[in-house]
Amino acid sequence: MTKPVYMDYAATAPVDPVVAKEMMNYLTMDGVFGNPASRSHGYGWQAEAAVEKARRQVANLIHCDPREVVWTSGATESDNLAIKGVVANFDRPHIVTSSIEHKAVLDTCLWLESQGCTVTWLQPQSDGVITVEQVSNAVTDETVLVSLMMVNNELGTINNIAEIGAMLRSRGVLFHVDAAQAAGKMLVDVTSMPVDLLSLSGHKVYGPKGVGALYVRRDPRVRVSAQIHGGGHERGMRSGTLPTHQLVGMGLAFEIAGNCLDEELRRLESFRAHFLEALSVLPGISLNGSSEQRVPSIMNLRFDGVEAESLMLGLRDLAVSSGSACTSATLAPSYVLKGIGLSDTQAHQSIRFSLGRFSTADDVEFAARQVLEVVRRLRSVRQTAS
Known part of the structure; x- marks a missing residue:
């Protein structure tokens, strides 16, 4: 498997x-x-x-x-x-x-x-x-x-x-x-x-x-x-x-982290840019948090009209989260997202993607394709149901 x-x-x-x-x-x-x-x-x-x-x-x-x-x-x-x-x-x-x-x-x-x-x-x-x-x-x-x-x-x-x-x-x-x-x-x-x-x-x-x-x-x-x-x-x-x-x-x-810090930052910044660019073809996607004052490894994205739990279930081949691991056992909306002014609905539409040392360009490409496919499918089902 x-x-x-x-x-x-x-x-x-x-x-x-x-x-x-x-x-x-x-x-x-x-x-x-x-x-x-x-x-x-x-x-x-x-x-x-x-x-x-x-x-x-x-x-x-x-x-x-x-x-x-x-x-x-x-x-x-x-x-x-x-x-x-x-x-x-x-x-x-x-x-x-x-x-x-x-x-x-x-x-x-x-x-x-x-x-x-x-x-x-x-x-x-x-x-x-x-x-x-x-x-x-x-x-x-x-x-x-x-x-x-x-x-x-x-x-x-x-x-x-x-x-x-x-x-x-x-x-x-x-x-x-x-x-x-x-x-x-x-x-x-x-x-x-x-x-x-x-x-x-x-x-x-x-x-x-x-x-x-x-x-x-x-x-x-x-x-x-x-x-x-x-x-x-x-x-x-x-x-x-x-x-x-x-x-x-x-x-x-x-x-090791100190020795490879500069190289890792450049690589992760490149991966981040590629991932966000690939998803930019979808309407209704927002970045939660600062787009400038941030590290390259963490991206918290909101998908309008899509429940994060449904999206994660659809992304069976990706390991992602809807927030901190310390609060993942609760169904309550993220207090961090609520803290920056998001509504319960908006918080429940958000997923955190985070990259690291062993991420590859193929991983990022695959992840982007999976997200595009599942978001489109979920939105289509929602439109049909309404």
Whole structure:
């Protein structure tokens, strides 16, 4: 049986074969399987060396000091650690975020609201972008943290993190950025962005699932209170035995991403242009989100008169989604699409197509033909029924 063409890279990316092969060297007796925290013998020393090499590889991609990288189980934990870890140092603080953040940020802020924190929920522009003016107007003397994503996971739109960060730095407010969808898809450089905390994910960058990292700036120093207590690992910010094989995988994946970033961006931009041009012969297609301020890998398209669920059922040979993987179990319209002003009907007519490293020109060509065929068929059936 032929596998469907994969166009859901924003949900997860397959592990790069080079990464998977390297990870196998850190699991069994004939490899480096020791506990990185075991300082009394060579097994532990070898594992610790592998972990620190991976830490440097992750740091190199975002241009930070390796000592500023804290290992976590993924971007969800990184978001929780960043937000809760900062807020724990203040009494009834004020937080600013947006209504279209990832659930890991939204639900964390909702929980903090229930604990007495004040949260301002910014509404994005119709293109899905949060402006520096919106953030500046929301900041008060009680604001201790602003949390915004760099790249929206459903729309692919990019917020101006450098500009927002500069404004917040001048006002003494900490800035957390969820960069899970940005790392490996665009330049992420914390030396040029005044960001204090930045969440990263392994599986969005062709590494393994279940591993991530949180960048915590050292100068000026950011205080983050641990949310998982135990052996005091990761400089006391995140206890737990480190999964050497996963960290090695994430580190190598980030190194590969840095080495091929420019080439991948050019290739994906070409694929995106070809896909959209091929679909442009159909009337009633709209791009949700910004057409300019975005990454090339994510396209959220709305098809007038066609239910997304029906379209996806018809696209049996394509793997696509109608939104974030974290909300795919619900039939409710995407809160991100609703957040940029779409009606329930319009949101239910939208599908996210996302490309990646292993996408090919043939995949894009095939996908375009399939979409054209199924959309036309569904519209014809609808017209006949009416």
